[in-house]
Amino acid sequence: MNYFLSNRFTENKExxxxxxxxxxxxxxxxxxxxxxGRIYPGDKVRELQQRxxxxxxxxxxxxxxTVLHPSISFVAFALLSFVALRELASISKNVRPExxxxxxxxxxxxxxxxxxxxxxxxxxxIIFIPVxxxxxxxxxxxxxxxxxxxxxxxxxxxxxxxxxxxxxxHLAYLLSLPELHGFNAGGRGLLLFVVFLTEMNDVFQFTWGxxxxxxxxxxKISPNKTWxxxxxxxxxxxxxxxxxxxxxxxxxxxxxxxxxxxAFGGFIGDVIVSAIKRDIGxxxxxxxxxxxxxxxxxxxxxxxxxxxxxxxxxxxxxx
Amino acid sequence: xxxxLMVFYYKLLMRPFLGIFVGVKLVNSENLGQSGPVIIVSxxxxxxxxxxxxxxxxxxxxxxxxxVAAADYFGGSWLxxxxxxxxxxxxxxxxxxxxxxxxxxxxxxxxxxKGHSLILFPEGSRGEPEEIQDFQKGIGAILHRRPQVPYIxxxxxxxxxxxxxxxxxxxxxxxxxxxxxxxxxxxxGVLEIVHEVKQAILAQREQYQHINKL
Numbered sequence: 001m002n003y004f005l006s007n008r009f010t011e012n013k014e015x016x017x018x019x020x021x022x023x024x025x026x027x028x029x030x031x032x033x034x035x036x037g038r039i040y041p042g043d044k045v046r047e048l049q050q051r052x053x054x055x056x057x058x059x060x061x062x063x064x065x066t067v068l069h070p071s072i073s074f075v076a077f078a079l080l081s082f083v084a085l086r087e088l089a090s091i092s093k094n095v096r097p098e099x100x101x102x103x104x105x106x107x108x109x110x111x112x113x114x115x116x117x118x119x120x121x122x123x124x125x126i127i128f129i130p131v132x133x134x135x136x137x138x139x140x141x142x143x144x145x146x147x148x149x150x151x152x153x154x155x156x157x158x159x160x161x162x163x164x165x166x167x168x169x170h171l172a173y174l175l176s177l178p179e180l181h182g183f184n185a186g187g188r189g190l191l192l193f194v195v196f197l198t199e200m201n202d203v204f205q206f207t208w209g210x211x212x213x214x215x216x217x218x219x220k221i222s223p224n225k226t227w228x229x230x231x232x233x234x235x236x237x238x239x240x241x242x243x244x245x246x247x248x249x250x251x252x253x254x255x256x257x258x259x260x261x262x263a264f265g266g267f268i269g270d271v272i273v274s275a276i277k278r279d280i281g282x283x284x285x286x287x288x289x290x291x292x293x294x295x296x297x298x299x300x301x302x303x304x305x306x307x308x309x310x311x312x313x314x315x316x317x318x319x
Numbered sequence: 320x321x322x323x324l325m326v327f328y329y330k331l332l333m334r335p336f337l338g339i340f341v342g343v344k345l346v347n348s349e350n351l352g353q354s355g356p357v358i359i360v361s362x363x364x365x366x367x368x369x370x371x372x373x374x375x376x377x378x379x380x381x382x383x384x385x386x387v388a389a390a391d392y393f394g395g396s397w398l399x400x401x402x403x404x405x406x407x408x409x410x411x412x413x414x415x416x417x418x419x420x421x422x423x424x425x426x427x428x429x430x431x432x433k434g435h436s437l438i439l440f441p442e443g444s445r446g447e448p449e450e451i452q453d454f455q456k457g458i459g460a461i462l463h464r465r466p467q468v469p470y471i472x473x474x475x476x477x478x479x480x481x482x483x484x485x486x487x488x489x490x491x492x493x494x495x496x497x498x499x500x501x502x503x504x505x506x507x508g509v510l511e512i513v514h515e516v517k518q519a520i521l522a523q524r525e526q527y528q529h530i531n532k533l
Contacts, residue, residue, distance in 0.1 A: 083342070
């Protein structure tokens with residue numbers, strides 16, 4: 001049993017406490033929507049209940065993947081990238097039928113990228129997709145020999161890798177960061193910090209938007225997003241970041257910056273995926289998670305927030 | 320013995336492989352839970368179609384459900400014959416008939432009368448990816464003679480990208496298998512029944528487009 005549990009986890013009070021906070025929020029939401037459902041039954045409350053149920057599943061999977069042995073966490077994140085890439089490749093109508101076999105190369109990049117993250121080969125890790133795959137994929141396309149609209153495939157395929165593999169692998173790399181003297185929570189703490197804040201930022205933006213939302217922020221892409229929701233979420237996320245900074249080595253000021261970065265990055269990722277979906281006429285990218293659309297709809301915010309946060313903490317403390 | 324082999328193959332190997340690795344998503348697959356005889360009809364784009372349907376069947380129906388396949392293709396080599404018999408549990412029908420042969424319809428009705436179920440692809444062959452071709456008359460002929468046997472319309476999407484006809488390399492993509500309710504035919508004539516079944520499958524396609532909010 002001890003082999004599977006990360007040995008740092010059992011003596012890690014910070015990580016344990018944030019997990020209790022997550023469970024507390026979920027229990028609170030479940031009870032709240034249960035009571036609301038009794039008082040005002042209807043579709044809206046049912047959707048909220050459905051969403052909470054999905055959050056339970058996602059949170060449990062995520063917490064398990066974080067507290068278990070690191071190698072299990074890496075496999076879990078690689079799987080997440082794989083499912084997300086598969087979803088993006090499946091809904092994308094910008095890729096030609098002739099590119100079927102080239103997509104195999106994209107899938108093969110996943111184990112390589114996560115292996116580099118696992119071994120902590122930082123220099124290769126940061127160039128493998130943005131440099132090597134950005135050359136390799138166009139080269140393979142050229143070898144395949146279908147030149148009609150090849151430029152589109154040359155740009156779309158590597159960008160899909162960036163969005164689903166490069167970005168998410170930064171979450172895994174957090175677990176490979178060396179230990180810092182006097183900072184107990186470690187990579188696991190950083191991982192929980194960024195994922196918890198990104199997801200809470202989504203929830204905060206949604207909630208503030210529902211409560212106060214009036215002025216559309218980017219109507220053509222996401223008609224439900226408002227300035228009130230964005231600013232409300234932004235401020236709330238920064239405040240929460242300040243209070244859970246015990247998961248990080250940050251000073252108070254740095255934690256506020258990290259919160260702002262995550263809130264802003266989360267928003268960017270969200271609207272990028274929304275725009276992609278609008279381009280192909282889908283509302284949700286898949287139906288793997290009931291009430292939540294597909295995997296992409298859940299990790300869209302993380303896709304930008306995770307690397308932003310990673311380089312922030314890396315350059316401050318690990319460079 | 321054969322049952323164990325099929326359970327091992329479909330439930331332990333194919334089901335997780337299709338679900339996690341390939342990305343086949345079953346919608347309303349509980350509709351397949353009915354005990355036979357029943358005729359499962361689906362559009363056809365890939366060998367994975369049969370695999371996905373067989374893997375979604377309940378345990379007790381595995382041995383009693385037969386995909387219908389062309390004898391000239393699946394009886395071709397010893398390997399294909401082995402797979403048809405021991406893994407697919409298929410009924411092989413001849414596309415060209417010689418004198419004295421049982422007609423394919425009679426052959427299939429024998430199985431139905433024994434209480435077994437069929438998986439039928441009325442398009443006949445896998446065709447171009449993501450296109451539905453004209454239906455063959457066989458399904459109409461069977462349901463015309465056995466109108467009390469219910470059929471289950473199934474629409475599949477995406478299979479033709481994962482493993483299209485003529486390709487050997489499997490590429491994971493999201494695919495959907497939308498299973499309809501079992502129902503009885505409303506018409507009597509063979510051609511009307513064929514038309515009705517096709518409309519039922521197209522109705523599942525609309526269901527699928529609704530799921531994806533297209």
